[in-house]
Amino acid sequence: xxxxxxxLLVLFLHHGVPISSFSLQMAPFEDFQLLAPDAKxxxxxxxxxxxxxxxxxxxxxxxxxxxxxRFSGTPALEQAIxxxxxxxxxxxxxxxxxxxxxxxxxxxxxxxxxxxxRRKSLRMLGLGGSVGTGxxxxxxxxxxxxxxxxxxxxxxxxxxxxxxxxxEFVSYSETVVxxxxxxxxxxxxGAVAALVRSITPFGIQTPHTGSMHSSNIPAASITIxxxxxxxxxxxxxxxxxxxxxxxxxxxxxxxxxxxxxxIPGCTYSDEYVIVxxxxxxxxxxxxxMDDGGGAFVSWEAVRLIHALGLRPLRTIRAVLWTxxxxxxxxxxxxxxxxASELIRHSIALExxxxxxxPNGISFAGSSDARRILELIGGSLLSEIGxxxxxxxxxxxxxSFLNANGxxxxxxxxxxxxxxxxxxxxxxxxxxxxxxxFDEDNFLKxxxxxxxxxxxxxxxxxxxxxxxxxxxTLGVWVYAIANLPFLLPR
Numbered sequence: 336x337x338x339x340x341x342x343l344l345v346l347f348l349h350h351g352v353p354i355s356s357f358s359l360q361m362a363p364f365e366d367f368q369l370l371a372p373d374a375k376x377x378x379x380x381x382x383x384x385x386x387x388x389x390x391x392x393x394x395x396x397x398x399x400x401x402x403x404x405r406f407s408g409t410p411a412l413e414q415a416i417x418x419x420x421x422x423x424x425x426x427x428x429x430x431x432x433x434x435x436x437x438x439x440x441x442x443x444x445x446x447x448x449x450x451x452x453r454r455k456s457l458r459m460l461g462l463g464g465s466v467g468t469g470x471x472x473x474x475x476x477x478x479x480x481x482x483x484x485x486x487x488x489x490x491x492x493x494x495x496x497x498x499x500x501x502x503e504f505v506s507y508s509e510t511v512v513x514x515x516x517x518x519x520x521x522x523x524x525g526a527v528a529a530l531v532r533s534i535t536p537f538g539i540q541t542p543h544t545g546s547m548h549s550s551n552i553p554a555a556s557i558t559i560x561x562x563x564x565x566x567x568x569x570x571x572x573x574x575x576x577x578x579x580x581x582x583x584x585x586x587x588x589x590x591x592x593x594x595x596x597x598i599p600g601c602t603y604s605d606e607y608v609i610v611x612x613x614x615x616x617x618x619x620x621x622x623x624m625d626d627g628g629g630a631f632v633s634w635e636a637v638r639l640i641h642a643l644g645l646r647p648l649r650t651i652r653a654v655l656w657t658x659x660x661x662x663x664x665x666x667x668x669x670x671x672x673x674a675s676e677l678i679r680h681s682i683a684l685e686x687x688x689x690x691x692x693p694n695g696i697s698f699a700g701s702s703d704a705r706r707i708l709e710l711i712g713g714s715l716l717s718e719i720g721x722x723x724x725x726x727x728x729x730x731x732x733x734s735f736l737n738a739n740g741x742x743x744x745x746x747x748x749x750x751x752x753x754x755x756x757x758x759x760x761x762x763x764x765x766x767x768x769x770x771x772f773d774e775d776n777f778l779k780x781x782x783x784x785x786x787x788x789x790x791x792x793x794x795x796x797x798x799x800x801x802x803x804x805x806x807t808l809g810v811w812v813y814a815i816a817n818l819p820f821l822l823p824r
Contacts, residue, residue, distance in 0.1 A: 369707065369710060370710070370711070370714060370814065370817075374714070375714065375715060377813065378715040378813070378814065380643055381643065381806055382809075382810065384642065384643060385635070385803070385809060386803070386806060389798045389802070390635065391628075392797075392802075394631060395623060395627050395628060395631045395793060395801070398418060398627065399621040399623045399792065402414055402415045402418070404616050404618050404621060405616045405622060406661075407440075407615050407657065407661055407664075408437055408438065408586070412591060412615055416432070416614060419614065419634070419655065420432065420594060423594075423634060426638050428596045428597070428598070428637060428638060429596070430596055431597065432592040432593065433592060433595065433668065434590055434592055435664050435665050436588045436589070437588060437590075437591045437657060437658040437664045438585065438661060438662045439589045440463055440464055440583070440586075441583065441584055441585070441586060442461055442582070442618055443467065443584065445460075445461050445580060445583070446579075446580050447555060447577060448577070448578050449561075449575065449576070451575065451576035452573045452575070457557055457558075458542050458557070458561070459542050459556060461544070461553070461556075461583045462518070462554045462556060463545060463546040463660070464547050464585075465518070465547060465554045466550070466551060466553055466581075466583060467553060468553050468581045473497075473578065474576065475528070475577065476495075476496050476497070476575065476576055476577075477496060477497040477498075477530070477576070477577045478492060478497070479499045479501050479565045479575070480498060480499070481500075481501050481502055481503070486520060486521065490524045493521065494526070495525060496526055497527060497528045497529070497530060497577050498521035498528070499529075499532075499562060499565050499575075499577075500532055501532050501563060501566045502531075504534065504535060504536045507534060507783055510534050511534050511545070513531050513532070513534070514531050514545050514546075514556065515546070515548050517529045518548075518553075521552065522552045526552060528579050529550075529552060529553075530554070530556070530562075530577070531554065531557070532559055533556045533557065533558055533559055534786075535559065535784060535786065536783055537781075537783075537784050538558050538559035538560060538784075540560055540561075541784075541788050541790055542555075542556045543786060544556055545617075545660075546661045546662075553581045553583065591615075591664075591665070593657055593668065593669055594614065595653070595655075596634055596637045596652065596653040596655070597652050597653075598650065598651045599650050600647055600648055600649040601648060602649075604649075605676070606649040606679045606680075606681060607650050607651075607652055607676065608652070608680075608681050608682055609653075609683040609741075610651070610654075610683075610684045610685075610686070610812050611683075612627075612631070612633050612685065612686045612687055612732075613626045613629070613655065613658075613687065614626075614627075614656070615657055615658055615665075616660065617660055617787050619789050620789060620791040621791060621792045621793065622791055623796055624689055624782065624786075624796060625787065626687045628796055628801060628804070629686030629688075629689075630655045631805075632801055632804040632808055633653040633654075633686055633808060635801075635808075636808040637651060640809055640812075647816035648816055648817050648818075649816040650816075659731055663735070666732035666734070666736075669735070670735040670738075670739060677739045677740065677741055681815055681821045681822045682704075682741070682743065682744065682812075682822050683737070684733070684743070684745065684812065685729065685733040685744075686745070686804065686808065687745065688746070688748060689750065690746075690748065690796060691750045691797075691800050692720070692748060692749045693746055693800075694720065694721060694725070694748060695712055695724055695725055695747050695807075696708070696725075696745065696811060697727060697728045697744050698724050698743075699727045699737055699744065700744075700822065701742070701822075701824055703823040704822040707822060707823075708724045708822075711811065711814045711815065715814055721803070721806075721807040723747070729744060733745070746804060746808060748804070
């Protein structure tokens, strides 16, 4: 049985009638097929070509090893953007850049020490956007809380102290609020600083940085191990004294750029299918996983389609956004600059949750569009295990497009550190039947072992998995670009 659309949809699609006015039907209508007759052949060519090279790993290793961290507002990020632009031009891809003004936050020198009941140097990282300690070393008694509820309960005991959050990792989305709002919540009760247990399910004395919301007190992340030790000390009745020094400060905004890699559509060149990731990383991380891998597999998806001489009906764009980590100004700028085009964006896909074994995509859009994507995935990607459509989450960068009505999604991946043998990167492919994407499992996966740390390096990634992700995205965007209509909203 083939999925087809009402012929009225085809007749009126390019004449201003909203696509959401029509409903899809499941019917054996042979005169109008959703997928082109050569869709499977083209998909298989993309997959074969992707799995016959190591170009993503090679390029990503070179960039991360040679340039290193690519924090917004730094020369290193602009050097990386220049390098990507030059290599993409060598690929023969149309390359554009769009200027973006990005925030400039400087970490400076920083340290923290436990000074009572014993002296211990603490592994710490100031949180992005934090203020400094005003050129002095701040010394104060610390109080440990395990939640915002406990913070509120202890509000009379907080003034003049350093609040240490020892919150248990439940999932990233539930736990990251402590990094985001821990300082401002503590400041409201008179705290002089906040130390937040790193947002990760697992640590080896590794602090994880990340953005925080505005506060007038300094804030930093500490390791899981130290936060748990402080809680044990406090439970014994021991008084904790901590010293903290941070030079963190903000400078004027700096200019950066989004990169747009484009294959023009041969029929509907003013309609777009978007795939992308972000080029920036935190200042302490090489950013191979977050999100060099996502940006580079998006680039590779476009390169594969171009190298094979495939001609999509619609324009395919790989957008490599800047400044996702501490502002999302690149995503905001793209949405603003292309506001008049957004009605003609069929879908926007993002890869920013790691580039491990791809399972499929999540999707936030209409039920009709989801049914179309399920048909594409089942028809073209089931043999390599990445045709599932599971969940509704979208990444930070495409969320700006989704908020403007663009159907959006994210590449779903399974992490071999907590998956089954089906996810083993040493196997040729992940074979069907493939396990359903489990968001709760992902949110506790190895991705968050390295997320926003100095351990986010190229050795955490597999060349084969990177190419598997690129093949998956290449098939998705090429098939969507070749639909007889824009995805219904």
